[in-house]
Amino acid sequence: MSRRDGCGKGLPRPLLCLALCALCPLCPDAALPSGPGAAACSPRCRHGGLCLGNGTCLCSKGYEGERCQHATCYPKCKNGGECLRPGKCRCPPGYGGRYCHKVSCEGGCQNGGECVSVNGVVKCLCASGWTGSRCQEAICPQGCWNNGACVAPGICSCPAGWVGGACHLAVCKLPCQHGGKCIAPNVCRCRLPYSGLQCTKKRKE
Secondary structure (H helix, E strand, C coil): CCHHHCCCCCCCCCHHHHHHHHHCCCCCHHHCCCCCCCCCCCCCCCCCCEECCCCCEECCCCEECCCCCEECCCCCCCCCCEEEECCEEECCCCEECCCCCEECCCCCCCCCCEEEEECCEEEEECCCCEECCCCCEECCCCCCCCCCEEEECCEEECCCCEECCCCCEECCCCCCCCCCEEEECCEEECCCCEECCCCCEECCC
């Protein structure tokens, strides 16, 4: 089918045909504005918009505005997103998805954390026992002493020479004798009258 056999066939040539031609690419060439008497829009219609006889623009699908300068997105971009071109949104930090409808935490939420929006602020809602901006830090309520590290909720990784739930118990490879107490790795605190590495030496009276 040629353009002259399209939607303008049998219709009057003025504005009605021009309006129809914006929707139908088969409009006859004679119906399009041309020559000295053609409609003039200043500034020109953008993004393929059609200038009508009264100087207004008939916009192509996906654009709007006085000069068809604004793209439209349906559904509209949510959460402050900006429509860049038809159907394409630019989302603000913290949001994603085609229409900025999904909450997005940069780097993701770890250890079962959930990305949520609270009063417009996007953050990770951490599972019990975890904290940090990405729920990457475990919580040990008892604390990890002597340079121990909390590696999971309530679980400490202790350095050499220390044990216990809070890394609070020293280890003496040679046990302390006669009631002595291991107070640091391989260090005994002896009870009188004993002394020495293992509290085995008895002082003479």
